[in-house]
Amino acid sequence: MASMNNDDGNEPLLEVRDLDVEVPSGRGHVLAVDDLSFAVRSRESVGLVGESGSGKSLTLRAILGLLPPRTRIVRGQVSFSGTDLRAMGKREMCKVRGRGIGMVFQEPMTALNPVVRVGEQISDAARRSLKLSHREARSHAVEIMKHMGIPDAESRYDVYPHELSGGLRQRIMIAAALVSRPRLLFCDEPTTALDVTIQDQIIKLLRHLRDETAMSLVYVTHDLAVVTQLCERIEVMYAGRILESGATEEIFQRPRHPYTLGLLKSVPRIEVPQASLSAIPGSAPTPSSRPSGCPFHPRCHFGGPECWQGAFPLRMVQPGHASACIHDDRCADEATRELVIL
Amino acid sequence: MSTVTEVLTSEAAVPRRPRLLRSRTLLAGAALLAVIVALAILAPLLTRYNPIQQDLTHILLNPSRQHPLGTDELGRDVWSRLLYGARTDLRVAFVAVLFPFCIGTFVGAISGYVEGWVDFSIMRLVEVVVAFPFYVLVIALVFAMGPGTRSIYLAITIVSWVSYTRIVRAETLVAKRQEYVLAARVGGLSHARILFRHILPNVITQCIVFAMSDIVLDILAIVTLGYLGLGVPPPTPDWGNMIASGQQFLTTHWQLSTIPGVVVVITGLALMLVGDGLAEVLRPE
Numbered sequence: 001m002a003s004m005n006n007d008d009g010n011e012p013l014l015e016v017r018d019l020d021v022e023v024p025s026g027r028g029h030v031l032a033v034d035d036l037s038f039a040v041r042s043r044e045s046v047g048l049v050g051e052s053g054s055g056k057s058l059t060l061r062a063i064l065g066l067l068p069p070r071t072r073i074v075r076g077q078v079s080f081s082g083t084d085l086r087a088m089g090k091r092e093m094c095k096v097r098g099r100g101i102g103m104v105f106q107e108p109m110t111a112l113n114p115v116v117r118v119g120e121q122i123s124d125a126a127r128r129s130l131k132l133s134h135r136e137a138r139s140h141a142v143e144i145m146k147h148m149g150i151p152d153a154e155s156r157y158d159v160y161p162h163e164l165s166g167g168l169r170q171r172i173m174i175a176a177a178l179v180s181r182p183r184l185l186f187c188d189e190p191t192t193a194l195d196v197t198i199q200d201q202i203i204k205l206l207r208h209l210r211d212e213t214a215m216s217l218v219y220v221t222h223d224l225a226v227v228t229q230l231c232e233r234i235e236v237m238y239a240g241r242i243l244e245s246g247a248t249e250e251i252f253q254r255p256r257h258p259y260t261l262g263l264l265k266s267v268p269r270i271e272v273p274q275a276s277l278s279a280i281p282g283s284a285p286t287p288s289s290r291p292s293g294c295p296f297h298p299r300c301h302f303g304g305p306e307c308w309q310g311a312f313p314l315r316m317v318q319p320g321h322a323s324a325c326i327h328d329d330r331c332a333d334e335a336t337r338e339l340v341i342l
Numbered sequence: 343m344s345t346v347t348e349v350l351t352s353e354a355a356v357p358r359r360p361r362l363l364r365s366r367t368l369l370a371g372a373a374l375l376a377v378i379v380a381l382a383i384l385a386p387l388l389t390r391y392n393p394i395q396q397d398l399t400h401i402l403l404n405p406s407r408q409h410p411l412g413t414d415e416l417g418r419d420v421w422s423r424l425l426y427g428a429r430t431d432l433r434v435a436f437v438a439v440l441f442p443f444c445i446g447t448f449v450g451a452i453s454g455y456v457e458g459w460v461d462f463s464i465m466r467l468v469e470v471v472v473a474f475p476f477y478v479l480v481i482a483l484v485f486a487m488g489p490g491t492r493s494i495y496l497a498i499t500i501v502s503w504v505s506y507t508r509i510v511r512a513e514t515l516v517a518k519r520q521e522y523v524l525a526a527r528v529g530g531l532s533h534a535r536i537l538f539r540h541i542l543p544n545v546i547t548q549c550i551v552f553a554m555s556d557i558v559l560d561i562l563a564i565v566t567l568g569y570l571g572l573g574v575p576p577p578t579p580d581w582g583n584m585i586a587s588g589q590q591f592l593t594t595h596w597q598l599s600t601i602p603g604v605v606v607v608i609t610g611l612a613l614m615l616v617g618d619g620l621a622e623v624l625r626p627e
Contacts, residue, residue, distance in 0.1 A: 066528065094531075095530060097527065102529075105521055114544065124529065124535070124539070125526075128530060
């Protein structure tokens with residue numbers, strides 16, 4: 001694919017535009033991803049942040065064309081290095097997966113096949129996408145395993161997933177995702193199932209790999225702390241939409257959406273004495289019970305009746321910083337007053 | 343918690359007992375089965391009589407030094423017929439399981455993985471076969487094709503592939519929704535590779551376990567067919583026709599029918615133990 005080698009720094013590697021994804025609900029369908037647009041440039045890491053059920057993972061699966069049954073894309077464009085993924089045939093799509101886009105999953109125990117040796121799960125993808133022989137794929141896989149910081153890689157090639165610890169399993173997962181040298185890596189909360197020390201190791205590993213291989217990263221998480229360590233840009237997702245988008249530092253210092261502000265205020269800070277953590281009242285709406293108007297308005301303390309109706313598209317509030325809130329100024333003011341800068 | 347490096351190295355592959363040796367049930371079953379198979383294989387060394395050699399001057403003898411289990415109504419040595427019968431019945435039963443196992447597994451895997459109309463049609467066909475009682479269909483098929491081992495293979499295959507198909511289909515339906523399948527697809531693997539390399543090893547264990555009890559069922563079917571005169575044609579020794587022909591002497595020579603019957607039970611027990619043991623050992627961790 002000629003267009004695959006388009007490495008212009010300004011041209012987005014992945015571009016999602018006006019994406020609507022429907023999921024089955026009762027007898028009909030509801031929109032779980034609603035008018036979603038974002039882009040990832042070459043060598044850029046983007047954090048997709050949001051609560052569970054906000055449609056983060058679904059977005060990734062929609063991009064890869066691997067939606068669960070009865071779930072479908074109703075509208076929108078997905079282009080990867082200039083090619084339209086939605087118009088692509090199954091065969092070509094198989095090439096994009098693995099070689100173009102790799103993915104690391106949340107739960108390494110379920111994302112690794114319990115009855116296949118871990119090494120083989122790594123080399124399997126390499127054999128196909130890099131056209132390697134059995135032996136070449138094995139040594140390539142062992143090489144990658146070593147690179148992932150797996151001690152004793154040669155002998156661990158032949159073990160089964162249950163014989164490894166959570167951290168090692170996640171390293172195996174990352175190895176399997178990286179073995180075909182993808183240009184873009186999707187990480188779907190890869191550290192959520194791990195304990196904190198291991199979490200830290202995995203994040204360091206990912207950061208190291210990102211810097212070294214020049215691949216782009218889309219990191220899905222609900223953990224804001226992880227995002228600061230890994231991502232240059234953040235897309236804040238809520239109820240299937242992006243509410244705020246901008247550079248990590250900018251968003252952490254002056255969030256322009258009350259939802260982001262609420263998230264930031266609910267992060268415990270060790271250096272600030274706090275009587276109690278502030279939390280966002282209420283809970284995230286399910287796809288079938290989304291409010292009209294701004295999806296966040298029932299939980300927002302800025303808004304009034306003006307937020308109950310109408311569309312709230314993302315709009316630029318500053319160069320490189322977009323928000324879907326019409327009260328973005330008030331939000332930014334409150335942020336400057338109340339947020340202790342990280 | 344110790345430092346990371348320590349944790350990582352302490353985990354280095356510790357040699358463990360091979361998985362197959364961890365189940366006592368499996369060991370007991372395998373040992374019993376091994377004895378039976380060994381007896382069948384070593385039959386020529388364990389008896390000096392030809393199992394089909396009639397000796398009408400020595401009919402219906404009671405057990406003695408010459409004939410450890412006596413002779414039957416045609417003067418044939420019962421011990422030697424029992425050993426050679428094991429050869430026939432075990433061979434027929436194993437082969438009769440092999441075909442439905444392979445066909446049923448393949449069809450079931452495709453059915454569960456592809457779903458849609460393929461699955462629908464296959465399942466309706468399965469239901470048609472299942473609607474008939476096992477013995478009725480087997481007996482009818484063997485009767486139509488004429489007695490003999492080939493008819494037995496065919497009849498059992500036609501009837502029992504459905505069990506494997508059902509097991510594998512159900513398991514495949516579950517397995518294909520696992521995250522590792524999604525991970526394999528993200529890796530760009532083909533459907534065939536995913537189905538046969540990643541899903542099948544996860545679902546085949548149920549089939550292997552079932553196959554063990556299926557062998558028991560097939561031995562019973564072969565014995566039953568033999569008893570009805572539809573099995574392995576005489577004079578080839580077979581436990582079924584031994585039981586059948588011994589029946590008329592039950593009041594005077596009970597051992598003629600009872601001993602092959604007990605042997606069938608023991609063989610069944612051995613296979614069941616192996617099946618249960620395998621279920622224990624092969625369960626994915």
